[in-house]
Amino acid sequence: MRTALVIGAGIAGPVAAIALQRAGITPTVYEARESTADELGAFLTLQVNGIDALRTLGVGHVVAGIGFPTPSMRFRSGTGKLLGEVSTGAALPDGTVGVTLKRSDLYRALRDEARQQGITIEHGRRLVEVRPVPGGVRAEFADGTSATAELLVGADGIRSRVRQVIDPGAAPARYVPVLNIGGFAPAIAVDGVQGGYEMVFGKRAFFGYVVAPDGAVWWFANPPQRSEPAPGELSGLGTAHWRARLAELFAGDRTPACEIIAATPGELEGWATYDLPSVRRWHRDRMVLIGDAAHATSPASGQGASMAIEDAVELGRCLRDLPEPDAAFAAYEQLRRFRVERVVANGARSSNAKAAGPVARVLRDALLPLFLRRQGAQAEAWLHGYHIDWDAQVVPATVPAGRR
Template identity: 45%
Template structure:
């Protein structure tokens, strides 16, 4: 593994470019393949990058623009459907949990850094087949082309094609029963509160929003939906119908929620929420998976992007320090699995607490939530946010943590 070996990286979202940058640093030759025919820097909504994820971006030297353009997360302020304030989690004086940024910004800064370092990114490469020999991996794409490398890193998301090909018996993504939607609006009437995200338990659905200094509003909502909808299913419903449904959903909720929805000029984004609580195998032969492709987490904990960034960092260190791919992949899984599965469970629990609509459940939630929020503010989430990785430390041997 001392000679330059080629890493085939499937997917160019968050995990793919991050993995490419770190494995290049570890002494490998990465190439990234993306199924989309062009980069869409206007797609998607926004996400949270926890301070654990920001440390990884700082290691890569790309955290500056996210901090400059993002919204610091310090306080979550909760209200009931009647407008009653229920309590806060966090304080304005505390260290930020991280930043909220447009998804496209995070994708772009990682991709541009990879390109700046000369890492090839090939578009329109929809994976259809993977072959493995004793010493090579060959990937085949829908356009008839193929590529050969020494190992493969699957970074192609929750519905990973590479995982379905090479781990056909892997646990499938689990629908949480909720869909997420949201968008961007502007208002001169809403006063910006730096560091504060507003969370409202609406009469029929949960709603969250923040107001930036320039008056731009980031907002999202969640609602129950039966079955197992895909994003394609949601997009098959006309945008005008969704807008009417969402407007009606929040019609009787306190100001400024109805006004925020009304002021949203662009289409409202829609996404079903899936996660994967556990996967017994994260690697197969000369292939390994990271990020949502192997441990998808719901957005409620705000850790999906950060976990993918951590994965890329730790995997590259394992590849650098272990003497063969199988040992490196096994060590990577051992070092990461307990942490990420804890966060997946935590995020699912947070999501379930948001969505009580039965009047009896709502009564007891609003009665008990102020006490719960006080307790939560005193409890430390340092186990999640203060995770640190040092590039200069060698990967611990078996028996060490």
Template identity: 45%
Template sequence: MTRALIVGGGVGGPIAAAALKRAGLEPVVYEAHSGPGEGLGAFLALAPNGLAALRTVGMLERVRAAASFPTTRIEFVNGSGRRLGLLGGEDHLPAELRGVTINRAALQRAVADSAVDQGIRIEYGKRLAHYTESGSGVVAEFTDGSTAEGAVLVGADGIHSAVRRTLGPEGPSPSYVGLLGIGGYSPAVDAQPTPDATTRMVFGKRGFFGYQTAPSGETYWFGNLGHSRLTREEIAAHGDDVWKEYALELFRGDLPDITRIMRACDPAAFRPLGIYDLASLPHWHRGRAALIGDAAHAVSPASGQGASLAAEDALVLARCLRDIRTVPEALAAYEQERRDRVERIVAEGRRRGAQKAGSANPAALLLRDLTMRVVFELAARFGSHAWIHDYRVDFESRAATSEGNQR
């Protein structure tokens, strides 16, 4: 049986392992950390296209059980609370494919446990140093001195991918999109709850804020703050309390619920992270190695598609390795099939993010709100985002190279 080495045990790695096992390969996952993301505080949305991919690899039920609540609609308002648009509504979909919000640690645990249940080996504490390859195989070398050998290597190790540094050192680095991200969980406060299964997104005067009320009354929230690029050390030097006051000041004058929610949250939630994307690499594969997920095409959180795209990648990659004669041909076919869709979504995420920083110019804010109302009205009327959420990978169909060659 052909062994596949998967570097990265976050979200994409275990999903890729499950897909590759279904394709007849023997996958092994190598993760640098000591476990599947324990203690991660961030949360994310899983869209119908990502949930459909999880269903294909037998992980959907466990992931849905770990989810916090359904999120099937997004209500957009300006800083004064005036509605700009409402998107979503997934009643036409099977209940199991309707969007959810899930804590990232819970998602990583769910896909890792599901992979193990499917007989897949995950080795923790294995940080990749580099890899080498020959015509017949690839050898991964880890920082603890151990090695692993297989026929193909998959980099599912995120935006700062060690696999990418070896595969394509000449490629661009991730790009800062001009925003810092904060977020956390606040206990029940005196704030207007969001409608059922709906996230409220606020285009404030000087920042962007999103939140949803959990069934428990707790509020899941995040903020995007326009700011010049800072290193982690520069961010830490300010202290969490300083960042909390900075965020409160940015949203002063917007919906009072925003500051009520933030004041109830621990200062640790306000230490920001820079938001980056990776729009286009010269190539996602070389020889017997390929990249999936954020390692190949990191998307801004504004797209809501990071985890879902990684799951789609996993299915397409596995199908190509199953059906195409040689590994290099299969990896080339995978990239060819995925690149246009993914880069279009990366661009969409960056476009959405560009509206989040706000402005000190009232006229600019008025123009932004008018533009957003038109955009959301057209999207709601014509389903202009359906191409993202309605996409499905047909895993049972045969993959082919551009020349039509199959295994």
């Protein structure tokens, strides 16, 4: 029986394990954290292409009931002017649309499904090194243990240790000049319809919110910050700082941002945004990268989770049809690289638009309505309409890696 080590138990890792098992490979998942832990970012969107990819594996049910439909996004300027509205993707044949859900709920659902399918997930196993062995690789962990298998899948996120092993000279993640902060406010009266995102390009910062079925308001803000924060800088600022800063940023904008933030209980914490425009090497010596380890995108794309899920499904198909790891990894990269790098680039442009200066704001608000109309229709085809046929035969890669 072929075996695989999957490093990381976030989103990409459990889905990859399920896909590998379906392809006839026995996976074991190793997670650095001691136990299931919520990561920075209170919630995320899972678009229809991501849901469709889960259904390809027969696990689409895992997201039923843990989020709520969010079929559209409406954009406004800080003056309240409507700039345009786009869908989050054409509905799937049964009417399913994109959903918003808590990140921790999605992690838990995917891990539970993997375990129910008999897949082992071990926590507290932080990878420190990978070494080749005859016919496979050996992963060495910080606790002194090790594990050996035929191949290794790096699903260990934007700070991926596997990426460093594959390419010690890999470029670091790129800082995107906006911060992130978000939370949940109890039911208050705000503009907008249930499940429809309201996105506001304020004069000083970007603000977005959506009303959940129970009336709670799920929100996020993107304070601009041109210089990359020093390690520990943001975590030391505290809730009082964030409340005061956000109140200052959104003062004068025609948005309920200040009311929503004031009504949000508990602690607030900001975090920095990073992406990976292009990772030079995705695979080497029976090791391969998926998800954020290969192509992290800013949250502005709304596609981080969906891209990771698509990766996992395509990797499973490639290893099923091309048993030699190098051939399978090359085919996987050819299937994925252009698509995901386009998503990363789009996300970076969206993030930069949130931090526009006075002149750029005028141009953005003038051109955005046209852009939304044009890009909305295109995105439904190339982005949201993407479908993976599990039963289709994978063919070997035909284009050299450096030319993809």
